[in-house]
Amino acid sequence: QVLFALNQTLLQHESLRAGSLQAPYTTEDLIKHYNCGDLNAVIFNHDTSQVPNFINTTLPPHEQVTAQEIDSYFRQELIYKRNERMGKRVMALLRENADKSFFFAFGAGN
Template sequence: NQVIFALNQTLLQQESVRAGSLQVSYTTEDLIKHYNCGDLNSIIFNHDTSQVPNFNNVTLRPSEQITAQEIDSYFRQELIYKRNDRMGNRVKALMEEHPDNSFFFAFGAVPLAVRTDAGDEKQVQGVNI
């Protein structure tokens, strides 16, 4: 079962971090520092941005690696791409429903930038988001 596999891998990863045998790729402090310095490329674009454990590792059996890849792909699709689509659609709908109102939307560009497919940008009132 994929759910049990994911839970076991998450627990194993957290236990390894707690025991000191595994280092997280970056900390919240690193993220804040790089954000304030205007250099998110070195910390974000070089790492997984889905904010879920990476289940795919070399200690897994081949069948487990396939399961891990499927889970990683699922989380990336659900937590990044579909979220971005929903966010863009909500912004667009608000602007279309209230064309005479002014809006200020604040969200990070990094979550929107991870989508690399051409033509997947949302256009809101002539502005790509």
């Protein structure tokens, strides 16, 4: 699975560099939507999570299963568990320092 993930990531980056694959958004798109206050699920979804998307309809069925398993694993480990850890740290800071003010800034999937 590790080799599969590395190969798929490399193929994705090579395709982007060669121009045969385009990112579904540009940095300018993200800035525009941020400035307009339009932080909706259409823009800030899986595509901006920095987790490579291994699911590809051109893969053979057995590789699609592997891709789905890896995608689910990364999403769980790199997004959901990270968010849970950050939330616990924020709550602990607030509880331990009830007399202080805090400013927290959270990114969208970074």
